Amino acid sequence: MPNDKADLLQGTLDLLILKSLQHGSVHGFGISVRIGQMSRDMLAVEQGSLYPALYRLEARGWIESEWGFSENNRKAKFYSLTASGKKQLQVEEKNWSNLSIAIGLVLGTSE
Numbered sequence: 001m002p003n004d005k006a007d008l009l010q011g012t013l014d015l016l017i018l019k020s021l022q023h024g025s026v027h028g029f030g031i032s033v034r035i036g037q038m039s040r041d042m043l044a045v046e047q048g049s050l051y052p053a054l055y056r057l058e059a060r061g062w063i064e065s066e067w068g069f070s071e072n073n074r075k076a077k078f079y080s081l082t083a084s085g086k087k088q089l090q091v092e093e094k095n096w097s098n099l100s101i102a103i104g105l106v107l108g109t110s111e
Helices: 012-020 028-038 047-059 083-107
Strands: 063-069 075-081
Touching: 012 028, 012 047, 012 083, 028 047, 028 075, 047 063, 075 083
Parallel strands: none
Antiparallel strands: 063 075
């Protein structure tokens, strides 16, 4: 059965995670849900990709985590952007914009 959700390009997951945390802290599963909502369910982030990316972003100092309780009263790790992560989000958004323009030029959809 074909999957109608887009596969993520390598390197875009960091941008999506940082963007999903722009408006406040969220637990891991909530990040996945938020990305789905923001993309109108066109993107799906699998846990096998999400958690290694969260650990990588935390190691880089772009996000931080703390334990709390989810909306269904389960213990969960909540992630939030650091000051460095907010700066990195701006860098990633600019890089994505430039890449989108370049691909549009190659495809003939941009002038």
